[in-house]
Amino acid sequence: MSQKGKIIFLHSSSELYGASKILIYVIEIFRDLGYSPLLVLPGEGPFRVEVEKRGIEVAIVNLGILRRKYFNPFGILNRIRKFLKAYRYLNELHKKEPFTLVYSNTLAVIVGAIFAKRNKVAHIWHIHEMINSPKFLVRFLARQIDATEIRPIVVSESVAAHWSKLLSNVKPEVIHNGIDYTPFLNGTEGLFAKTGLPEDRKIVTMIGRINPGKGQLFFLKMAKEVIKEHPDALFLIVGDPYPGYEYLLEEIGAFIQDNALGKHVMDLGFRSDVPNLLKCSQVFVLPSVLPDSFPTVVLEAMAAAKPVVATKSGGAMEMLVEGETGFLIDIEDVNTGSEHISYLLSHAEKAKEMGLRGRERVLQEFSYGQFAQKMEKYICQILPEKNN
The missing domain is CATH 3.40.50.2000 (Glycogen Phosphorylase B;)
Structure with a gap:
């Protein structure tokens, strides 16, 4: 394990679209700061190929990702089973090599936030979504966000405004995406x-x-x-x-x-x-x-x-x-x-x-340099004892 610790990144998709591309940059920023990353994906796909090209360790585990197709009795039961299996996986991993931080990319991944809170591990939620329905899901996710100790990252002022009206304990941190153009x-x-x-x-x-x-x-x-x-x-x-x-x-x-x-x-x-x-x-x-x-x-x-x-x-x-x-x-x-x-x-x-x-x-x-600078500042604020 690196001197600064292990970071577990949880992502909702194995495809290579916007949120996945941004996560690559985030992982590399943490690695450049001296942390050891592990990316956990729900399945095989082009995203795994891309990150492994960069020397990033990847594990494939069904994380019980929230999808609309599961919003029925059988689907909910399926998600509960997958969630419990993913939770046990994180628990075993944490016993072998304790995490410094769990990083959940998108709100579709909830197991990381719940695991981190119950095991007193630092947790970051990187929120890419504005969700309006179903209402029970919106309220559930808002409660999970509000229960985190570290302010979540949101990708735009629009996302911040959307979730802020539902939160009472945390204030989102806006960091606009930036990539290598x-x-x-x-x-x-x-x-x-x-x-x-x-x-x-x-x-x-x-x-x-x-x-x-x-x-x-x-x-x-x-x-x-x-x-x-x-x-x-x-x-x-x-x-x-x-x-x-x-x-x-x-x-x-x-x-x-x-x-x-x-x-x-x-x-x-x-x-x-x-x-x-x-x-x-x-x-x-x-x-x-x-x-x-x-x-x-x-x-x-x-x-x-x-x-x-x-x-x-x-x-x-x-x-x-x-x-x-x-x-x-x-x-x-x-x-x-x-x-x-x-x-x-x-x-x-x-x-x-x-x-x-x-x-x-x-x-x-919206340059990558600005994105990286803001991310590094944010990381050093939430993990100051690891960056001194």
């Missing part, structure tokens, strides 16, 4: 061939897990309107479904077929070449229809110098400057959204100018 800064030479995308089309892209909140159908409704003015437009849907939401793929496919969008939409599923896809795009769209805390993909699109059209659904309102780096629209406002997308496709120079302003903003306001 290097892969998004280069040109597009040769990338169309690599990605398989056509170079003679106007490409509009959305990226996100397929679930009821990400707005894939809203995206397609806007696409249907945009192609009336831009028949050469191609709309990319990038991302795979959360377990339990596979039925949404059928709804997406049915909408494409019913509206004769087959020549105008490509459903690419999960892709590991997101930087290249963004560089080949003219416009990026975040069509979230439920609260979206601080979507990392918007930072990536801005770094790739793409204008962004996003819903007023949370963190995007802190990222974008209306009319300068993109446009903010109301949820499900198909007319305004399609008008903004069409405008950007019709005015290439203006779109380029907005994209470059977005890149400048993201590098100045």
